[in-house]
Amino acid sequence: MSKNLFTPGPLNTSATVKQAMLHDLGSRDEAFIRIVAEIRAELLSLGQVSHQTGFEAIPMQGSGTFGIESVIGSTVHREGKLLVIINGAYGERILKIAQRLGIETESLRCPENDIPDLDLLHETLGDDGDITDVAVVHCETSSGVLNPVEKIGAIVHEFGRNYIVDAMSSFGGIPLHLERAHIDFLISSSNKCIEGVPGFSFVIARRENLLSARDHARSVSLDLFAQWEALERSGQFRFTPPTHTLLAFRQALKELAEEGGIPARHKRYQRQHATLLAGMRKIGFEEHVPVDLQSPIITTFRYPEDPSFQFEEFYEQLAERGHVIYPGKLTEHECFRVGNIGRLPEDAIPNLLSAIREVLAAMRVHLPG
Amino acid sequence: MSKNLFTPGPLNTSATVKQAMLHDLGSRDEAFIRIVAEIRAELLSLGQVSHQTGFEAIPMQGSGTFGIESVIGSTVHREGKLLVIINGAYGERILKIAQRLGIETESLRCPENDIPDLDLLHETLGDDGDITDVAVVHCETSSGVLNPVEKIGAIVHEFGRNYIVDAMSSFGGIPLHLERAHIDFLISSSNKCIEGVPGFSFVIARRENLLSARDHARSVSLDLFAQWEALERSGQFRFTPPTHTLLAFRQALKELAEEGGIPARHKRYQRQHATLLAGMRKIGFEEHVPVDLQSPIITTFRYPEDPSFQFEEFYEQLAERGHVIYPGKLTEHECFRVGNIGRLPEDAIPNLLSAIREVLAAMRVHLPG
Numbered sequence: 001m002s003k004n005l006f007t008p009g010p011l012n013t014s015a016t017v018k019q020a021m022l023h024d025l026g027s028r029d030e031a032f033i034r035i036v037a038e039i040r041a042e043l044l045s046l047g048q049v050s051h052q053t054g055f056e057a058i059p060m061q062g063s064g065t066f067g068i069e070s071v072i073g074s075t076v077h078r079e080g081k082l083l084v085i086i087n088g089a090y091g092e093r094i095l096k097i098a099q100r101l102g103i104e105t106e107s108l109r110c111p112e113n114d115i116p117d118l119d120l121l122h123e124t125l126g127d128d129g130d131i132t133d134v135a136v137v138h139c140e141t142s143s144g145v146l147n148p149v150e151k152i153g154a155i156v157h158e159f160g161r162n163y164i165v166d167a168m169s170s171f172g173g174i175p176l177h178l179e180r181a182h183i184d185f186l187i188s189s190s191n192k193c194i195e196g197v198p199g200f201s202f203v204i205a206r207r208e209n210l211l212s213a214r215d216h217a218r219s220v221s222l223d224l225f226a227q228w229e230a231l232e233r234s235g236q237f238r239f240t241p242p243t244h245t246l247l248a249f250r251q252a253l254k255e256l257a258e259e260g261g262i263p264a265r266h267k268r269y270q271r272q273h274a275t276l277l278a279g280m281r282k283i284g285f286e287e288h289v290p291v292d293l294q295s296p297i298i299t300t301f302r303y304p305e306d307p308s309f310q311f312e313e314f315y316e317q318l319a320e321r322g323h324v325i326y327p328g329k330l331t332e333h334e335c336f337r338v339g340n341i342g343r344l345p346e347d348a349i350p351n352l353l354s355a356i357r358e359v360l361a362a363m364r365v366h367l368p369g
Numbered sequence: 370m371s372k373n374l375f376t377p378g379p380l381n382t383s384a385t386v387k388q389a390m391l392h393d394l395g396s397r398d399e400a401f402i403r404i405v406a407e408i409r410a411e412l413l414s415l416g417q418v419s420h421q422t423g424f425e426a427i428p429m430q431g432s433g434t435f436g437i438e439s440v441i442g443s444t445v446h447r448e449g450k451l452l453v454i455i456n457g458a459y460g461e462r463i464l465k466i467a468q469r470l471g472i473e474t475e476s477l478r479c480p481e482n483d484i485p486d487l488d489l490l491h492e493t494l495g496d497d498g499d500i501t502d503v504a505v506v507h508c509e510t511s512s513g514v515l516n517p518v519e520k521i522g523a524i525v526h527e528f529g530r531n532y533i534v535d536a537m538s539s540f541g542g543i544p545l546h547l548e549r550a551h552i553d554f555l556i557s558s559s560n561k562c563i564e565g566v567p568g569f570s571f572v573i574a575r576r577e578n579l580l581s582a583r584d585h586a587r588s589v590s591l592d593l594f595a596q597w598e599a600l601e602r603s604g605q606f607r608f609t610p611p612t613h614t615l616l617a618f619r620q621a622l623k624e625l626a627e628e629g630g631i632p633a634r635h636k637r638y639q640r641q642h643a644t645l646l647a648g649m650r651k652i653g654f655e656e657h658v659p660v661d662l663q664s665p666i667i668t669t670f671r672y673p674e675d676p677s678f679q680f681e682e683f684y685e686q687l688a689e690r691g692h693v694i695y696p697g698k699l700t701e702h703e704c705f706r707v708g709n710i711g712r713l714p715e716d717a718i719p720n721l722l723s724a725i726r727e728v729l730a731a732m733r734v735h736l737p738g
Contacts, residue, residue: 002392002393003393003395003398005393005395007395007396007397009396009609010393010394010395010396010609010610010612011393012393013393015391018390018391018392018393018613019391021387021390021391021566021613022384022387022388022390023371023387024371024372024374024379024380024381024382024387024566025379026372026374026376026379026693027376027378027379028376028693028695028696029372029688029693030688061430061431061432061435061568062430062431062435062590062608063430063590063606063608063609063610063611064608064609065589065590065607065608065609066430066431066435066590066608069588069589069590073588093589096589097589097590100586100587100588100589100592101587101588189609191609197390197393197611197612197613198609198610198611198612198613199430199568199611199613199614217469218469218470218587218588219438219442219469219470219587219588219591220434220438220462220465220466220469221431221432221434221435221438221466221591222588222590222591223469237432238434239431239432239433239434239435240378240379240432240433240434240558240560240567241379241432241567242432242566242567242568242611242614243379243566243567244387244390244566244567244568244613244614244617245568245611245613245614248613319398319399324395324397324398326397327397
């Protein structure tokens with residue numbers, strides 16, 4: 001049975017995106033080289049930047065985390081110091097990556113259902129002249145909080161630091177002008193809001209900052225500069241690319257354009273998010289994140305207080321009915337998550353809400369709603 | 370037009386392998402967790418080892434090189450020293466990876482069309498007690514040389530060192546008993562002789578050696594031990610897996626079994642390799658590697674002496690006719706390569722040979738044959 005995936009990914013993709021994978025192409029094939037070039041150009045355009053304005057798009061094999069590590073490990077200089085702004089598991093992961101690579105780090109933490117304190121950021125950058133790079137997650141997928149990357153960017157820019165944004169689960173689904181947000185490196189992946197299949201990540205980089213990353217990479221596989229250089233020189237990846245996944249991604253980009261680009265997709269996600277919130281509130285669920293801080297990507301709901309509620313059973317019974325939700329990833333509160341990105345049918349959220357009512361009744365869980 | 374790929378990968382895959390990708394599965398889905406477990410068990414069986422005999426199979430996102438780096442970067446201890454046996458570009462790549470990671474290295478080089486000197490290896494290991502790990506490429510894809518990994522393994526075992534084999538382009542196409550060859554870590558990828566689509570690599574590891582790799586990884590993304598631990602604990606990848614590629618791989622494993630397993634596939638490749646050699650010799654081409662050192666995977670041919678031969682034109686004209694060959698990757702001699710792995714039609718090699726004759730005639734290249 002085909003299921004609706006209310007997760008942060010892998011997600012549902014259109015039939016045509018999957019069918020695009022029914023072809024074997026050689027990685028040196030002219031057709032494939034053209035496709036990679038098309039994808040790179042389109043990614044810049046989605047970030048509202050261009051080659052002319054000094055930006056480069058670089059696909060990188062592996063999952064999103066591999067893309068993050070390629071940026072941290074290739075662009076933070078040997079003598080650099082990275083400040084990581086953290087309000088969830090994905091911020092913690094950036095910190096862990098940097099620490100594992102032996103990079104000097106500082107962190108600025110705030111509660112998982114809040115956004116970072118911008119005055120404190122200003123103060124930290126003012127106080128610590130050793131900080132060379134600042135990293136933050138756009139949509140903190142562990143909670144659904146949407147961090148104010150433009151406002152953070154203005155502060156980072158004021159202090160002339162390198163600015164790295166993990167836009168894994170937001171890019172393509174929420175409008176973002178990279179240059180206006182002062183972003184130097186943005187990372188996202190093939191299977192989030194662009195609605196391709198999983199298998200690679202990509203980086204949009206300010207060329208000037210990328211050039212200064214030459215010879216700084218701690219890894220051969222994840223060397224961002226070398227990956228870019230090879231793509232520029234030959235149009236080819238350094239190492240075997242996931243050709244089928246790239247074909248699917250090109251189709252996904254076409255379908256994003258046909259839908260009306262990022263503004264239209266953003267509206268679809270907002271509409272689905274609003275339907276979800278209204279329905280869940282009516283049932284009696286509470287969100288963990290204040291509504292004005294929520295992204296339209298994924299939403300965190302607190303476990304009901306009724307002790308009859310057992311998440312694993314709730315999850316399994318929904319999955320049996322074809323609805324796959326997602327467990328929580330918060331340390332502070334028992335929660336579960338419902339995502340609404342991916343190519344979901346129009347009636348996906350209403351059907352999910354009916355199934356939730358049904359399962360709660362079967363589990364004899366009583367909510368205040 | 371669909372082309373025949375006579376390359377080291379990406380390769381031709383069967384229609385059914387590609388069709389297996391027409392499904393979206395969640396990475397926490399029970400069905401997907403079962404598929405990953407099936408794949409891991411089947412990989413052990415292809416290596417003629419088992420969980421019971423102390424081996425583990427670990428898929429790793431990214432291309433084959435990512436798998437190699439995950440083994441080098443996770444299993445060579447901080448105070449270790451790696452000896453790399455080198456007779457081509459892929460041996461050089463292992464050395465480069467280790468050096469980039471700051472690992473102390475030693476190399477043992479031999480000509481690109483020869484196999485390593487085993488007496489010299491014995492002497493080197495006897496002389497240098499600091500060497501903790503030895504790495505070699507099984508089929509050196511840059512030349513097609515098949516290195517004697519069993520004999521090398523016996524020597525490495527005699528000295529009690531950790532033995533790493535890059536079996537990227539050979540595993541699944543050439544019988545290999547990991548335990549008899551004394552291999553501790555073997556790396557291969559989804560799209561070589563198993564004939565899946567590209568998108569991940571995998572490692573077969575001796576558990577005892579894997580356990581001693583805990584806390585040694587230089588990277589979060591490529592942490593082999595952590596990847597294994599997560600798979601054991603939850604059946605899930607740490608980071609988003611390429612679900613569609615894994616579905617294709619499971620289908621490819623089924624088709625390998627249906628063909629008669631590795632011995633049958635080996636025979637197919639040997640048959641195609643023999644047809645290729647006979648035909649190319651008849652045309653007048655010379656192989657760069659002595660026939661008794663050649664693998665049945667990929668073959669290196671020297672450029673003809675006739676100055677009318679221009680590789681780029683030769684390549685393009687063959688590609689236009691639907692035959693994709695591969696450029697050389699040797700430093701010593703001008704060569705090109707013809708691979709015969711992947712799901713090629715039965716008449717693929719005879720058709721390639723006819724096309725080569727046709728193109729040479731059109732280019733007015735005269736060969737002695």
